[in-house]
Amino acid sequence: MLKRKKRWSELTPGQRKAAVVVGAIEMVLTAIAASDLRQRPADQVRGPKLLWTLALGIQPVGPIAYLVAGRQSD
Template sequence: MAQKKSWSDLTPTQRKLVAAAGIVEVALTAWCARDLKRRPSDQVRGPKLLWVPALSVQPVGPIAYLVLGRKG
């Protein structure tokens, strides 16, 4: 089994990639949460209250909301 790398074991390029991915993930989740809050219920597939916890499942939740959760 491969041993986990610590932050200090990563190269500077790998650190930048991890940081960039984290920023994209947070931004995407925030954008989806804002969209969900502003979008009328009749334009969301399923109950809006069920999409809120789904957005916390990274990175699947926000992508699922964009692909499956929004109508129109």
Template sequence: MAKKRWSDLSTTQQRAIFAAGAAELVMTTVVLRDLARRPSADVRGPKVVWVLACVVQPVGPIAYFVAGRR
């Protein structure tokens, strides 16, 4: 199988990829802003670990929303 190029994808596939990327960017931004504003006592675990977890897309931001905040 040859590697697909952006132009080989349908319009629906291009829009889905764009939407997923935008959602990841928004989630990461919201998590980082929340971490910057939230006191350490209201975060489960060290803030630095959560910032590093945001690099693991999309698992890190979702994990923070589910388990990181008190």
């Protein structure tokens, strides 16, 4: 039997706080990855920049994958 998703009003204060913190972390990681991708020359990125740009929208895997595997060292 599938459980229905809880509404925001049904979450405990601790669960709400955790959701906000996780969301903020995802936003910061995405901003860092997007900024790095925008500024980094294409020859220092593993794979097409367009593909990585699209991957940044897959939360939280895309930004983490880019920061860990998408960048080549100088």
